[in-house]
Amino acid sequence: MDNMDGLEVTECTRCPELVDSRTRIVNGTGPADADLLFVGEGPGQQEDQQGEPFVGRSGTILDDKLDARGLAREDVRITNCVRCRPPENRDPTSEELQNCFPYLQREIEQVDPDVIITLGKVPSEHLLDRDVAVTNEAGSLAQADLGGRVRDVLICVHPAATLYDRSQEETLDAALDKAASMAGEGGGGGQSRLGEF
Numbered sequence: 001m002d003n004m005d006g007l008e009v010t011e012c013t014r015c016p017e018l019v020d021s022r023t024r025i026v027n028g029t030g031p032a033d034a035d036l037l038f039v040g041e042g043p044g045q046q047e048d049q050q051g052e053p054f055v056g057r058s059g060t061i062l063d064d065k066l067d068a069r070g071l072a073r074e075d076v077r078i079t080n081c082v083r084c085r086p087p088e089n090r091d092p093t094s095e096e097l098q099n100c101f102p103y104l105q106r107e108i109e110q111v112d113p114d115v116i117i118t119l120g121k122v123p124s125e126h127l128l129d130r131d132v133a134v135t136n137e138a139g140s141l142a143q144a145d146l147g148g149r150v151r152d153v154l155i156c157v158h159p160a161a162t163l164y165d166r167s168q169e170e171t172l173d174a175a176l177d178k179a180a181s182m183a184g185e186g187g188g189g190g191q192s193r194l195g196e197f
């Protein structure tokens with residue numbers, strides 16, 4: 001994986017359509033040893049423009065929800081299944097997901113979080129490699145072999161789901177409560193040193 005420098009993909013042309021549609025590669029943000037690693041689907045328009053995952057409305061929702069649990073965006077790591085914006089915000093194809101998977105695997109291995117939280121259907125199904133009924137399964141823990149070992153994956157709805165269906169807010173809240181309670185369970189991670197951030 002020669003085009004990954006630490007946690008940053010610096011150049012990549014594996015997905016021709018996404019190379020055409022992206023403005024830039026959007027890498028993950030947050031501490032390199034975060035206890036919580038959130039994984040979204042891929043960059044949207046604002047993420048593509050600003051170069052950061054989960055900005056815009058869904059980012060504001062996530063920030064507010066983290067804040068309510070005593071966490072700041074700077075305390076957690078946020079990344080995506082694909083790092084380049086698909087055209088017209090279509091879902092990434094399975095080939096594109098596979099193209100980008102080695103980068104995500106390496107990020108998971110290096111960050112070594114206590115729990116990985118999947119935000120929405122695409123990342124949940126991608127990381128668990130099965131069909132996921134996100135609303136029904138949100139808040140439940142699954143296990144998957146990722147980044148070199150079997151890890152806890154907490155299924156969560158996409159923050160934007162609460163914009164269209166208020167009943168999803170409780171589901172999001174319950175999943176994030178669980179995520180916050182798991183931070184630090186692995187010992188020695190970022191949450192135990194929140195003062196540094």
Ligand code: SF4
Pocket residue numbers: 009012013014015016018019025082083084096099100101
């Ligand atoms: S989505 Fe990932 S694999 Fe595809 S071009 Fe972008 S960085 Fe490369």
